[in-house]
Amino acid sequence: MERLTDYLRLANQEAKTARAGGNTPFGAILVDDVTGEVLMRQGNAEGDTHDATAHAEFVLASRASRTYSKEKLWKCTLYTTCEPCPMCTGGIYWANIGRIVYGISEARLLELTGADDKNPTFSMGADKVIAAGQKAIRLEGPVLEMETEIVAVHEGFWNKK
Numbered sequence: 001m002e003r004l005t006d007y008l009r010l011a012n013q014e015a016k017t018a019r020a021g022g023n024t025p026f027g028a029i030l031v032d033d034v035t036g037e038v039l040m041r042q043g044n045a046e047g048d049t050h051d052a053t054a055h056a057e058f059v060l061a062s063r064a065s066r067t068y069s070k071e072k073l074w075k076c077t078l079y080t081t082c083e084p085c086p087m088c089t090g091g092i093y094w095a096n097i098g099r100i101v102y103g104i105s106e107a108r109l110l111e112l113t114g115a116d117d118k119n120p121t122f123s124m125g126a127d128k129v130i131a132a133g134q135k136a137i138r139l140e141g142p143v144l145e146m147e148t149e150i151v152a153v154h155e156g157f158w159n160k161k
């Protein structure tokens with residue numbers, strides 16, 4: 001498995017599981033770029049933990065940082081269904097994960113969530129957060145081929161106002 005869409009599909013599976021478990025429909029996975037192995041999977045865990053910072057990418061970055069060295073993580077990719085927010089991008093930065101691939105953009109997500117207060121998104125792309133840092137984290141997305149599948153997991157979830 002090497003294609004972006006295969007990995008994003010696995011991340012989307014985590015989003016589905018998260019939603020089914022009463023969490024918001026976001027998912028992420030961590031892949032070792034040297035071996036192609038999926039090292040970790042994580043869905044949003046806000047509903048499970050009552051921790052408002054338990055975004056999939058942030059929890060995954062924290063778990064990864066406690067498990068692997070910064071050297072190893074620099075050669076890993078975090079695949080996430082949606083463009084990571086500034087908090088998550090910051091967490092990925094500090095964990096030293098070298099690459100991010102996201103399915104749909106923050107702007108596309110905002111179209112899905114509207115003004116739902118469960119997701120008051122920032123208007124600050126991950127590219128801006130990375131550009132303000134001191135590491136050349138690679139950022140790829142949106143992956144338009146995955147949009148329909150990712151959007152489907154959000155269908156009927158958000159209470160647009």
Ligand SMILES: [Zn+2]
Pocket residue numbers: 055057058084085086087088089
């Ligand atoms: Zn986030």
